[in-house]
Amino acid sequence: MEKVNVAVVGATGAVGREMVSILEERDFPFADLKLLATERSAGTIMNCKGEEYEVEVTTPESFEGIDIALFSAGSTASKNLAPEAVKRGAVVVDNSSAYRMDPEVPLVVPEVNPDDIFKNNGIIANPNCSTIQMVATLEPIYKAAGIKRIVVSTYQAVSGTGKDAMDELEEQTKSIANEEEVESEVYPHQISQNVLPHIDVFFDDGYTKEEKKMVNETKKIMGDDKIKVTATAARVPVSIGHAEAVNIEMEEELTADKARELLAQAPGVQVVDNPEENEYPMQINAEKTDDVLVGRIREDKTVDYGLDLWIVANNLRKGAALNTIQIAETLLQKS
Amino acid sequence: MEKVNVAVVGATGAVGREMVSILEERDFPFADLKLLATERSAGTIMNCKGEEYEVEVTTPESFEGIDIALFSAGSTASKNLAPEAVKRGAVVVDNSSAYRMDPEVPLVVPEVNPDDIFKNNGIIANPNCSTIQMVATLEPIYKAAGIKRIVVSTYQAVSGTGKDAMDELEEQTKSIANEEEVESEVYPHQISQNVLPHIDVFFDDGYTKEEKKMVNETKKIMGDDKIKVTATAARVPVSIGHAEAVNIEMEEELTADKARELLAQAPGVQVVDNPEENEYPMQINAEKTDDVLVGRIREDKTVDYGLDLWIVANNLRKGAALNTIQIAETLLQKS
Numbered sequence: 001m002e003k004v005n006v007a008v009v010g011a012t013g014a015v016g017r018e019m020v021s022i023l024e025e026r027d028f029p030f031a032d033l034k035l036l037a038t039e040r041s042a043g044t045i046m047n048c049k050g051e052e053y054e055v056e057v058t059t060p061e062s063f064e065g066i067d068i069a070l071f072s073a074g075s076t077a078s079k080n081l082a083p084e085a086v087k088r089g090a091v092v093v094d095n096s097s098a099y100r101m102d103p104e105v106p107l108v109v110p111e112v113n114p115d116d117i118f119k120n121n122g123i124i125a126n127p128n129c130s131t132i133q134m135v136a137t138l139e140p141i142y143k144a145a146g147i148k149r150i151v152v153s154t155y156q157a158v159s160g161t162g163k164d165a166m167d168e169l170e171e172q173t174k175s176i177a178n179e180e181e182v183e184s185e186v187y188p189h190q191i192s193q194n195v196l197p198h199i200d201v202f203f204d205d206g207y208t209k210e211e212k213k214m215v216n217e218t219k220k221i222m223g224d225d226k227i228k229v230t231a232t233a234a235r236v237p238v239s240i241g242h243a244e245a246v247n248i249e250m251e252e253e254l255t256a257d258k259a260r261e262l263l264a265q266a267p268g269v270q271v272v273d274n275p276e277e278n279e280y281p282m283q284i285n286a287e288k289t290d291d292v293l294v295g296r297i298r299e300d301k302t303v304d305y306g307l308d309l310w311i312v313a314n315n316l317r318k319g320a321a322l323n324t325i326q327i328a329e330t331l332l333q334k335s
Numbered sequence: 336m337e338k339v340n341v342a343v344v345g346a347t348g349a350v351g352r353e354m355v356s357i358l359e360e361r362d363f364p365f366a367d368l369k370l371l372a373t374e375r376s377a378g379t380i381m382n383c384k385g386e387e388y389e390v391e392v393t394t395p396e397s398f399e400g401i402d403i404a405l406f407s408a409g410s411t412a413s414k415n416l417a418p419e420a421v422k423r424g425a426v427v428v429d430n431s432s433a434y435r436m437d438p439e440v441p442l443v444v445p446e447v448n449p450d451d452i453f454k455n456n457g458i459i460a461n462p463n464c465s466t467i468q469m470v471a472t473l474e475p476i477y478k479a480a481g482i483k484r485i486v487v488s489t490y491q492a493v494s495g496t497g498k499d500a501m502d503e504l505e506e507q508t509k510s511i512a513n514e515e516e517v518e519s520e521v522y523p524h525q526i527s528q529n530v531l532p533h534i535d536v537f538f539d540d541g542y543t544k545e546e547k548k549m550v551n552e553t554k555k556i557m558g559d560d561k562i563k564v565t566a567t568a569a570r571v572p573v574s575i576g577h578a579e580a581v582n583i584e585m586e587e588e589l590t591a592d593k594a595r596e597l598l599a600q601a602p603g604v605q606v607v608d609n610p611e612e613n614e615y616p617m618q619i620n621a622e623k624t625d626d627v628l629v630g631r632i633r634e635d636k637t638v639d640y641g642l643d644l645w646i647v648a649n650n651l652r653k654g655a656a657l658n659t660i661q662i663a664e665t666l667l668q669k670s
Contacts, residue, residue, distance in 0.1 A: 151582045177509060193618070194573060194617055194619045195571060195617065195618055236530060236571050276537065296541065310532045310567065
């Protein structure tokens with residue numbers, strides 16, 4: 001594998017920091033690494049593979065000589081700067097929602113649609129965190145028995161919003177313990193000791209953008225417009241890890257045992273499903289693993305071929321940074 | 336309305352204390368009040384309507400002269416002592432799961448099936464907390480458009496487990512803030528910064544008893560065995576208030592606007608559904624109200640006639656103590 005020059009845009013954010021540490025963990029074969037951010041974070045020193053790197057301000061010229069640019073700096077930055085990177089010969093793997101539904105841009109979970117990576121015109125999009133863990137788990141079930149409809153409810157961690165939200169949860173929890181007034185700045189309401197059925201903006205039909213992402217991105221990644229998805233996305237007072245209660249209606253019969261067997265062989269998925277021993281996926285375990293955890297697998301007899309599942313993953317890693325880097329790795333392996 | 340003699344069994348527990356305070360708030364017409372508990376809590380002094388009451392140990396003889404006995408002391412106590420109360424002429428309203436599925440015992444949510452109260456043989460059962468708030472909300476929709484199938488995911492507060500669990504969440508949260516080791520005694524795993532997809536015991540088919548309660552109690556209360564329900568019940572790090580993401584498939588069309596209109600007129604239900612102003616039901620608001628809050632009402636186009644809703648209530652009050660006392664009030668009004 002040839003060595004490549006890599007840039008991380010948004011390197012000092014919650015996901016950006018995970019990207020840098022995953023590049024080190026997985027010994028990503030970069031020749032040169034450029035860490036980019038806004039002026040506010042420029043000058044920050046970060047470490048990767050034993051070297052120190054000074055964070056620089058992102059400009060169009062930052063991408064000169066870059067082969068792969070990993071973006072996690074929000075949609076506006078991606079819209080403005082990804083084309084500049086592509087123009088200079090880089091392939092962009094973008095963690096924002098800017099290009100996800102662009103028909104010219106592949107939207108990829110490597111366990112599901114790795115081949116789409118090579119249909120890129122310079123930009124490959126990384127899906128929404130909640131969608132990644134769901135489709136990575138459902139893919140082997142889809143292949144075996146087809147999926148007609150998905151009803152999903154999420155239990156999402158505040159780190160999906162960013163470092164500020166993690167701090168806000170911590171501060172609010174302290175205030176409650178000290179019987180002080182709770183202040184909310186990141187979220188419209190208190191998140192400690194509460195659940196917010198509100199992630200991203202609302203549309204006129206009452207669904208949020210997060211819920212729509214789960215509907216539309218699932219169809220695009222799985223390459224099947226006929227899969228029906230309805231979602232309720234909620235924020236829970238947990239720092240790291242998204243959980244999901246997923247109900248599916250399949251085309252054909254698939255027992256819970258058979259589903260467990262298929263999932264046990266699926267790449268990137270770990271079955272944690274031993275209720276007798278109180279073993280099931282939980283956020284406190286997801287923090288430590290790169291796998292998507294699935295358990296509580298049971299047959300739903302309210303439809304002909306139904307299953308209920310409980311899916312948990314680290315939203316900062318598989319839900320964002322790790323999936324982005326796995327896309328980059330796949331790109332290198334076949335290039 | 337004649338005055339009656341009331342006993343509260345389990346008066347010092349989380350729900351028992353709510354019962355005593357609701358008897359006061361609603362000026363329940365009791366002549367005499369007897370507060371009963373185990374030996375451990377006997378001697379405790381509690382107040383109600385300006386009087387002091389000393390908690391006594393429950394014995395069969397405690398029920399001599401009692402007209403209405405409100406039980407919230409767990410299934411074993413109900414099984415042992417409710418028949419003793421009935422034998423002595425009391426009507427028992429039981430908050431445990433002991434008699435809920437007994438065909439001789441009515442299972443009642445006054446907003447749904449008040450007439451069943453009068454079909455009792457001495458015992459009336461109060462449903463599971465998660466079921467009460469769901470059926471109280473779905474009843475007007477059921478009447479207008481029928482309900483074929485319900486897919487529900489819950490976000491339940493630790494107070495459903497009891498006072499010990501509330502203390503455990505508080506202690507664990509402090510330990511995490513102080514970077515100390517977290518100890519779990521009430522739950523099999525840490526609940527602070529975590530979600531447990533595990534409420535009550537597991538059955539062989541993978542569902543929990545809590546999930547089965549939602550399936551079976553819904554049918555019994557709504558008086559329709561054909562309603563199909565599948566549930567995932569999860570515990571979230573919140574002290575008070577259960578939230579539920581509820582997806583329903585109806586027999587006939589009912590728009591979100593029409594559902595909102597029906598729910599606005601429904602007794603005990605409050606519509607909180609103004610996403611533009613970030614208004615939706617939340618646990619922090621449920622703590623302060625006796626109503627069941629419903630919002631995020633939207634049409635689910637993945638089935639012919641579908642709706643998604645977000646339902647929140649105070650699990651200690653409408654989910655337990657309040658519903659029990661509302662049953663007793665109905666009993667008195669018509670007797």
